[in-house]
Amino acid sequence: MIYLIKPLIVNITIIFSLMFNANLFFPFSKRKPLTFKQQTILGLFSAFSAKLCMLYPIETLEDTNFDFRMIPILLVTLYGGWYPGLLCTAIVVIIRYSIGGEYVYVGIAVSIMAWGIGLLFRSVFLKSSNKVLYGMMVISFYYLGYIFILFSTVPFLNINFYMVYFLAFGITFTALIYTVEKLIIANQQFDETLYLDKLSTVGQMAAAFAHEIRNPITTVRGFIQFINNDTKDEKLKQFAPLILEELDRTNKIITNYLTVARPTNFSLTYIDVNKVLQDSVDLIRPFGSYRNVTIDLKLEGEHFIYSDELHLKQALMNIIKNGIEAVDEEQGGYVTIHKQTGEEKGTIVIEFTDNGVGMTEGQLEKIGLPYYTTKSKGTGLGSMITNRLIHEMKGKIQYESKVHIGTKVTVILPTIKNTS
Numbered sequence: 256m257i258y259l260i261k262p263l264i265v266n267i268t269i270i271f272s273l274m275f276n277a278n279l280f281f282p283f284s285k286r287k288p289l290t291f292k293q294q295t296i297l298g299l300f301s302a303f304s305a306k307l308c309m310l311y312p313i314e315t316l317e318d319t320n321f322d323f324r325m326i327p328i329l330l331v332t333l334y335g336g337w338y339p340g341l342l343c344t345a346i347v348v349i350i351r352y353s354i355g356g357e358y359v360y361v362g363i364a365v366s367i368m369a370w371g372i373g374l375l376f377r378s379v380f381l382k383s384s385n386k387v388l389y390g391m392m393v394i395s396f397y398y399l400g401y402i403f404i405l406f407s408t409v410p411f412l413n414i415n416f417y418m419v420y421f422l423a424f425g426i427t428f429t430a431l432i433y434t435v436e437k438l439i440i441a442n443q444q445f446d447e448t449l450y451l452d453k454l455s456t457v458g459q460m461a462a463a464f465a466h467e468i469r470n471p472i473t474t475v476r477g478f479i480q481f482i483n484n485d486t487k488d489e490k491l492k493q494f495a496p497l498i499l500e501e502l503d504r505t506n507k508i509i510t511n512y513l514t515v516a517r518p519t520n521f522s523l524t525y526i527d528v529n530k531v532l533q534d535s536v537d538l539i540r541p542f543g544s545y546r547n548v549t550i551d552l553k554l555e556g557e558h559f560i561y562s563d564e565l566h567l568k569q570a571l572m573n574i575i576k577n578g579i580e581a582v583d584e585e586q587g588g589y590v591t592i593h594k595q596t597g598e599e600k601g602t603i604v605i606e607f608t609d610n611g612v613g614m615t616e617g618q619l620e621k622i623g624l625p626y627y628t629t630k631s632k633g634t635g636l637g638s639m640i641t642n643r644l645i646h647e648m649k650g651k652i653q654y655e656s657k658v659h660i661g662t663k664v665t666v667i668l669p670t671i672k673n674t675s
């Protein structure tokens with residue numbers, strides 16, 4: 256049996272190497288249907304590998320050769336369709352016919368049968384989730400016909416030979432299906448990486464643009480302030496604050512946009528929620544004092560989450576800022592922040608309550624929509640960004656509100672460790 260190993264290895268190597276080459280020319284993919292030209296190339300490619308297999312037969316019985324030429328036919332029909340399969344089969348049949356000999360029609364019949372079996376099982380094969388298993392079934396059906404033809408036409412060869420031949424045939428065939436499937440997945444991942452890369456390039460370009468626009472705005476702002484200080488022009492005096500306000504608004508939109516444009520820049524770490532809340536409150540407290548709003552922070556227990564610290568801070572500050580802005584400046588008011596362990600295991604709940612203007616049902620529905628704002632100088636992006644960041648952290652956010660009474664925003668986040 257040792258003498259069989261060499262031609263077997265040659266046949267297996269031929270098929271595998273040509274398959275990898277085909278994948279180089281047009282990467283195997285589930286999504287893109289092959290064009291007519293690609294199908295033709297695929298048909299010729301597999302015909303070529305079948306031809307090479309025929310050059311190195313595993314066993315010869317007078318003029319009859321046992322080789323793996325049916326594997327390319329089966330595979331190309333299953334994956335490529337009837338046309339490349341037919342092309343490959345036709346070429347194999349012509350070559351086999353030109354070799355001639357006593358068993359020429361047997362050789363032709365088993366080749367055509369490979370095409371027929373491939374066609375028969377193709378549609379179910381492509382839909383099946385376990386292609387390797389289904390491939391084994393296809394090959395079993397093929398064996399049935401193959402063995403039947405052999406027994407009824409060709410004198411019986413050594414049983415050991417048949418066993419080695421059919422075993423190697425089956426293993427090669429299923430290994431090829433396995434490899435094709437792996438290649439399809441690898442190609443898909445490659446495509447996705449390219450796509451994500453493009454997206455992040457666009458995001459970075461947009462961010463760079465935004466950044467570039469900010470610099471001239473700062474210059475213009477400075478000059479307007481400068482001119483405004485010692486001008487006698489009434490009109491300029493009247494409109495300068497408006498210009499400045501609009502410039503600030505533009506700046507704010509750009510800042511918000513920068514956060515939207517770079518959603519993928521997540522740097523995940525273990526975060527102490529208490530610290531983030533304390534930091535956020537410290538940062539925003541001056542704004543609260545300026546608007547006559549006291550901020551009250553209640554922290555129950557220690558909680559850690561695995562997330563991006565800057566994003567979490569930004570999300571929380573947006574909520575607190577909205578609370579402060581909702582409060583009537585003349586009367587003043589409060590925003591309380593209460594953090595505790597959630598009812599659901601492995602969660603924390605942070606509640607933000609304010610006694611501001613509140614929202615109607617209709618307003619509640621619209622909150623979080625891009626550019627929805629009721630403020631003359633609002634951007635309508637804050638809540639949208641917050642919602643998105645919280646969702647990216649696998650958390651939830653709920654809004655409850657009563658007009659003239661106030662608003663409660665509840666944020667639920669998954670924790671990693673619960674020490675309370």
Ligand code: ADP
Nearest residue numbers: 577578581628629630633634635636637638662
């Ligand atoms: P912006 O603050 O720029 O207006 P947001 O997306 O942060 O944009 O908020 C959208 C709108 O939702 C606000 O204009 C406001 O009408 C409403 N809103 C948000 N939070 C509150 C709150 N705590 N109390 C009352 N209204 C709120």
Ligand code: MG
Nearest residue numbers: 573577637638
């Ligand atoms: Mg806001």
